[in-house]
Amino acid sequence: MRTLLTMTEKTDGATKTPRPYHHGDLRRAILTAALDVIAADGPFALSLRDLARRAGVSHAAPAHHFKDRTGLLTAIAAEGFGLLAQTIRDAADLKDAGVRYVRFAREHPAHFQVMFAPDLLRADDLELTTARALAGDALREAVTAVNPENRGTDARLAGIAAWSLAHGFATLLLGRNLDDPVGDRDPEEVFRTLATMLFRSA
Amino acid sequence: MRTLLTMTEKTDGATKTPRPYHHGDLRRAILTAALDVIAADGPFALSLRDLARRAGVSHAAPAHHFKDRTGLLTAIAAEGFGLLAQTIRDAADLKDAGVRYVRFAREHPAHFQVMFAPDLLRADDLELTTARALAGDALREAVTAVNPENRGTDARLAGIAAWSLAHGFATLLLGRNLDDPVGDRDPEEVFRTLATMLFRSA
DNA sequence: CCCACAACTTGACACTGACAAGATTGCCCG
DNA sequence: CGGGCAATCTTGTCAGTGTCAAGTTGTGGG
Known part of the structure; x- marks a missing residue:
């Protein structure tokens, strides 16, 4: 009631009536509102009724x-x-994939947090499992396409190592646990150094 | 059912009633019950009223x-x-510290999950900040005590790398994201391999 | 044209966290 | 020994939440 029409006037043609019963794109509105809340205060602070209020429904x-x-x-x-899969797919090499992984976590913190909180998700959801499989494929492809100088190490282990390093760095970064170690340096550049530490082949 | 131990007769109580009005160690009981719930269904499923019911209060x-x-x-x-600090402090070297970090996450999944969910915590709590500082000291000590063969890399970066690798591996493990890559191998052994990949000096 | 279906509303119920005020008890101090 | 005091626990209450059920409104395809 207090937020009749805030700034949610996105793609509506007849923008006269304050609340035209049909929202137009309520699903997107709820999603973006939820992402805002999660990015700000975490998934626990999320309230469906609050989201409905924000959307004016x-x-x-x-x-x-x-x-x-x-x-x-x-x-x-x-x-x-889905977004992560698309991002990883465009990576030049494995190190670039890791950098993109970290960048994704920083640019989409709400997505990232929820993606790896299995207690919050319906594990057997079709869209979720397919999207996750897609991202997994992209990751595996980036790993197998790495310059195979380190023949001795199993490719699977290399994948786990790369994923663990990127995921741990991203997670600690989002949790503000690396504020003083990283300082004002660019996190992506820091991670590039970490990645070279892991895979120094040349 | 729940009122069977309230309204007890007015006996002396020194040796008779097992759990009268006062629970005895309610704080511990609530804590362990909470750890059970979190380990099973995550922190979202935690309900103070449910914990009270379990404790019979x-x-x-x-x-x-x-x-x-x-x-x-x-x-x-x-x-x-606090537990983590104690565990890390007893580590022989950096790799052992990483192994212990992963082991801690697997043995205390509820603690681990909550420790790195900042939106759930009172950030300025004294006990929390001191315990966290203690753990950080233990980690830093393990890093600086590493065999300094890799002179080129900054010790701080090495610490970030080690922590990221261990934390990422532990997190992905708890989230069941490494079930098929790791398979039935011992996770600690797998991590040992990852750690050697990171710090191969000889 | 109309009607079946999608989108949204209203209402209700059980549950939760948090607060206030009262009851019970261990125990410390006289 | 015993009285009071503070810690511990209870009862009662309130606003807020998720979820279900049933009704209302708009719209697009036959």
Whole structure:
């Protein structure tokens, strides 16, 4: 009631009525609002009723697009894995994939957080599993395409190592655990150094 | 059912009633119950009232020991950092510290999860910050005590790398993201291989 | 044109965290 | 020994939440 029409006037043609019963793109509105809340205060602070208020709809409207709270978070995670897959796919080499992984976590912190919080997700959701598989394929491809100078190490282990390093760095970064060690240096540049430490082949 | 131990007769109570009005060690009981719930279903599934029910006390009893939900989780995180510090301190070298880090995450998944979920914690809590500082000291000590053959790399960067690798591996492990890559191999042994990949000096 | 379906609303219920005020008890100090 | 005091626990209450059920409104395809 207090937020009749905030600045949610995105792509509507007839922008006269304050609340035209049909929102137009409520699903997207709820998603972006949820991403804002999660990025600011974490997934715990997320309230479906609050999201509905922000979008200017009734408290039960979100349930029609996402069945319940878990459904909303699952949709976010699926979207995140899709974005990540696309990002990794364009990587030049494995180190670049790692850099992009870290960049993704920083640019999409809400997605990243939810993607790796399995208790919040519907594990058997189709969109989620397919998107996750896509991201996994992209990661595996980046690993196998690495310059195979280190023949002695199993490619699978190299993949685990690369993923662990990137994931740990990104996670600690988002949790503000590396503020003083990294300082004001560019995190991506720091990670590049870490990656060379892992795979120094030449 | 729940009222069988309240309204007891007015006996002396020195040797008769096992658990009268006063629980005895309610704080510990709530903590361990909370750890069970978190390990099973994550911190989101945690309900103060449910914990009170499990302990056989009234719904408002936990609030006396931990001010609120955040207070309970903060206490868990502080305890976790204390345990971690003690574990890391006993490490032989840096690789052993990493192995112990991973082992800690697997043996105390609830602690580990809460420790690195800053939105759930009271950041300025004294016990938490001191325990965290202790753990940080132990980690830093393990890093600086490493065999300094790799002169070229900054010790600080080496610390970030080691922590990132261990933390990422542990996190992915807990999130069940490494089930098929690791397979039935011992995770600690797998991590040992990763660690040697990071620091191969000879 | 109309009607079946999608989008949204209203209402209700059980549950939760948090607060306030009262009850009970261990125990310290006289 | 015993009285009071503070810690511990209870009862009661309130606003807020997720989720279900049933009704209302708009819209696009036959």
